[in-house]
Amino acid sequence: MVDQIENEGMKSLIENITAIQVESPVDKIIGQLKQLIVSGQLKPGDRLPAERVLSERFGVGRSYIREAILKLEFYGLLRTNPQSGTYVAGLSINVIDNIISDIIKFNKDDFNALIEARYHLELNAVKLAAERRTDEDLESIKSAMEDYEKKASTGGDAVEEDMVFHIKVAKATKNSVIESMILILVPDLIKNIVQNKICGDNRAKTAIEEHRKIYAAIESQDMAKAEEAMASHLDEIWQISKAGFAAQNIINEAEV
Amino acid sequence: MVDQIENEGMKSLIENITAIQVESPVDKIIGQLKQLIVSGQLKPGDRLPAERVLSERFGVGRSYIREAILKLEFYGLLRTNPQSGTYVAGLSINVIDNIISDIIKFNKDDFNALIEARYHLELNAVKLAAERRTDEDLESIKSAMEDYEKKASTGGDAVEEDMVFHIKVAKATKNSVIESMILILVPDLIKNIVQNKICGDNRAKTAIEEHRKIYAAIESQDMAKAEEAMASHLDEIWQISKAGFAAQNIINEAEV
DNA sequence: TGATTATTTTTGGTAAACCAATTAATTGGT
DNA sequence: ACCAATTAATTGGTTTACCAAAAATAATCA
Structure with a gap:
């Protein structure tokens, strides 16, 4: 020690x-x-x-x-x-x-770049998902959403369930390249998000609402509404992340 | 043989x-x-x-x-x-x-997915570039643009010079993640574009104009105009690509 | 008995050896 | 002189052996 x-x-x-x-x-x-x-x-x-x-x-x-x-x-x-x-x-x-x-020099440890890239990628992804989602996609997304709600309502941090939700949305784009790119970012996103403690009880509640909005927009295949819902969802995370990161950027213990 | x-x-x-x-x-x-x-x-x-x-x-x-x-x-x-x-x-x-x-099953050989991902990535990239470009970025982009014009005006296919232009724009985003993603796509894009013969003399001429519009928008840091210029630039490529691909998708000789 | 130092084992890092397939070279025949 | 077939050399694919650092264990001393 x-x-x-x-x-x-x-x-x-x-x-x-x-x-x-x-x-x-x-x-x-x-x-x-x-x-x-x-x-x-x-x-x-x-x-x-x-x-x-x-x-x-x-x-x-x-x-x-x-x-x-x-x-x-x-x-x-x-x-x-x-x-x-x-x-x-x-x-x-x-x-x-x-x-x-x-x-x-390709490394994903630039926190802001990571969040920003994710933001843009997912905004595009959710539009495509709304446009192209099949019934199976819808089912898959819904299932992930319910998993998240279950976990979040019990108080635990549901960061990973949240990510699964987003992964399922990415799958619905039917674009393997975009999907892969989001996939590459996910583990780093999770690491940073839990590291900076983005997740709180109140946050979880609002996130549930946001997820439902996103889901509804994808279901009704409303691209504009889907983008708007995703944007507000990610905006909030982004803001909290930036604040949390500024406070905690010293603690970078090298553990998995 | x-x-x-x-x-x-x-x-x-x-x-x-x-x-x-x-x-x-x-x-x-x-x-x-x-x-x-x-x-x-x-x-x-x-x-x-x-x-x-x-x-x-x-x-x-x-x-x-x-x-x-x-x-x-x-x-x-x-x-x-x-x-x-x-x-x-x-x-x-x-x-x-x-x-x-x-x-x-991560493969970039899905032609449409590739072009589509590129489209969305670059649209976001050019906005960020317009917002954040330094004078050095501007110089670098301009240089790449002139290289393209030189090559295109002599009649040769200037696909790679075109890509360098886009790479320089990506660099100006100051977002290493987005830049890396574009970098990953570039070789495959080039392969597909030359394979489907997107490049013609008339195309080169119009592309020169489009590049100049993009450059001007980045120079004046006009994000909206930059996005618009990039969109019309990529739209054209996309359309030609789709048509060319439909005609030539049988010929997929496995050469570098 | 408890802490501390040796020692052994296990780890990933690194280099080298072996293999089948391909290519280049050589040979032999015409 | 040219072509065919056989041999030799070279290739990336794959496995194995060796290494120093770390961890775990055993042994020693206070």
């Missing part, structure tokens, strides 16, 4: 230490690959040197090379053909450069 | 073959982990069995286990502490279940 005294100083020290070695091997590799491309040694469409070669050239194990390639593949910058090789996407160097630069 | 004759039949045959073995090892592992959690053998907050144990239990190499964990970590569902273990996020089983189900 760490001493309770002087844990402030200890914290900043720890942060410095982790900050120094924060450059993970894979990010370094990605950076070097970027350099290869930007410098012209590797042109779009070219085949990458074999993993073994890269491994040796960068002085690192092949596992890291594979991990880096995997990450870049997710972003569509590389394409790997089994038993043949890995190829650079046919994008211009400018595009590749821009994207790689930001892959390295 | 494959025979030119009967390549239609050959194609469908190949598609069947790949469709059968499409269940990648990591997706299978993710599915099994999900099962462990849903069945209650693994509760939120618990520590996962050691990688070696999972490796043995699932009858697969440790690399795949690590790959699967990496993927779930990206979605915030697992947290791995070096030399200690990997832990399940403290989310409710319901949330985890919902998210994992969709991770497996």
Whole structure:
């Protein structure tokens, strides 16, 4: 156990230490690959040197090379053909450069950015959901809503039930990309929301009302009303979040 | 080389073959982990069995286990502490279940979903960009715009220069999450756009005008005008895309 | 008996080895 | 000189072995 005294100083020290070695091997590799491309040694469409070669050239194990390639593949910058090789996407160097630069620093721990992105995404999502929802979607959303109400009325924080409600709405958009994006944000949202104690008894009561409004709008397929209801729902969370975050932004214990 | 004759039949045959073995090892592992959690053998907050144990239990190499964990970590569902273990996020089983189900089938190759998501994202982005752009942003956007005009006026397809323009706008939002999301979509967008030949000489000319309108709106920080300009810009692409896609959706050669 | 230090075990991090498939090269025949 | 078939080398896919750090356990001393 760490001493309770002087844990402030200890914290900043720890942060410095982790900050120094924060450059993970894979990010370094990605950076070097970027350099290869930007410098012209590797042109779009070219085949990458074999993993073994890269491994040796960068002085690192092949596992890291594979991990880096995997990450870049997710972003569509590389394409790997089994038993043949890995190829650079046919994008211009400018595009590749821009994207790689930001892959390295892609982290969702910017609280405001997270909430803001969620806000815009969900506003669009609820409109699409209202437009396209099937009866099955409606059933699913309703069920999630009732779960939330049950949990919230017993006093517990129903953050996760709330999120399930929103996930079900996202599913009703019939747009897998938008749905996936919301899905990516959800765990971080939950973490931040519970961390900043957005949830109180009075809040839960009003949220129930808001959910019902959203549901009703989706049911009647009223896109405008759905957007309005979602906006007021999220606005409130946003405001509380900002206040709570300002008060508690020191406490960032690294637990799951 | 494959025979030119009967390549239609050959194609469908190949598609069947790949469709059968499409269940990648990591997706299978993710599915099994999900099962462990849903069945209650693994509760939120618990520590996962050691990688070696999972490796043995699932009858697969440790690399795949690590790959699967990496993927779930990206979605915030697992947290791995070096030399200690990997832990399940403290989310409710319901949330985890919902998210994992969709991770497996997360693919950006749904053409309409891609364009639609981009449409909504960029509309929000351009508003934020107009609100928050710095002079440096403006300079950067302008430079990208001029690159596009240069390329487009020489007759070549300037899809990528176009994308750089949009990336620069995204950067000006000062929202790293929204920016990252757009970045993730860009390579797939380019692929689809060039595949469906959205770009023509007349199109390039009108696009130049649209870009200038967008730029002017961002410069004068007029959010409404920016949104309007972006909407008309994207609307046109969307329409052409849909038409082009309907005509060419058979030709899906798997090249980078 | 209780705290503290050694020691052993277990962990994820890392590198290397093995495999089947593909590609390039070489060889042999025409 | 050219083409076919066979062999050799190279590829990513997959598994295994090794490492230092952490945790858990055992042993030691006050």
